Amino acid sequence: MRQRVPGAIAFLVAVTGATAVAFGAFGAHALRTRIGADALAVWHTGVEYHFWHALALFVAAVGLPEGRWRKAALALFPLGILLFSGSLYALALGAPRWTGAITPFGGLCFIAGWLALGGALIRGRDAG
Template sequence: MSPKIILILGALISGLGVMIGAFGAHGLKAVLAATNRADTFETAVKYQMYHALGLLLVGLLMAQFPAITGLKLTGICFLVGILIFSGSLYVLSLTGITWLGAITPIGGLFFIIGWVNLVWVLAKNL
């Protein structure tokens, strides 16, 4: 993935995070209250936003320091983490399918790998 693609994805996923958060707070309020999953939905939105901003950071680093290798892996890990972690929590919140909670930590693992990789790449190259 190029810096441009990562930056576009970061901006897009950030915007979606705002929209999904607003929809959850207003449009889905009754559904989330009925399933008692508003906190779970909010956690999904928070982690989506944190890592969308992380994607923007990675894209900016890639654009500013094109010689640094390894940043693409961080971006991929953040993207996969968002899809698995936040995605599974969104589905869990809206459907009550509880077994999805078992895959949520896999998304969290991708987040951790992404952050550890970012530390490694920056320590090695800056």
Template sequence: MAKLFLLAGSLFCMLSVALGAFAAHGLKHHVSDYAVDIFKTAAHYQMTHGLALIAVALLIKWGMQLKWAGHAFIMGILLFSGSLYLLALTGAKWLGPITPIGGVCFIIGWLILIVKAARQPL
């Protein structure tokens, strides 16, 4: 499981750099400033939680049971960032309700990490 989270985190981080560059250089000529900001927010949260996945992978290797935190972060990236990318590119307002579900996944991932860390003898 650690390898999956390490690879997924690295992939999400790499893609967030590419997508952030796309927003800064290519997207701004095709959509509103508001849509560019939405896209940049998606890339920021993707990077943050990609790094969290890498941390989860390392902590799993140290013996912490964080499988569900890793899965929550992956789902959060897909739902939160994914819905924001699509919203920025398409303007489809029906995607709006999906974004908070991804945010809840992020919160669940962090909550699991907090609880497991609190119980872990260091």
């Protein structure tokens, strides 16, 4: 049985996926000749993690049972995208090096998001 995804969550899923595509295209086309190879590699890493976690957010939104674990995953994945990928995008575009201190907090959000996703799957299995 398919669950209904609230509009705000559906919008968040759509925006994270769409921005992953847009930022990937921006890096491949607009930035390719404007920043160095090292900065472009940082940008690409941001896009990869952005995209994978946009997909994880989609899975959490449509595939997890209701509950606190699902809510946690739905909060942690976008926060991780913002902190991890956002800081890498900023660094690639020339932000001060201290911006890199934000990146690990995004990584921790991703890890916690995956653990919450696992918790939701375990709780959902136990409930059925």
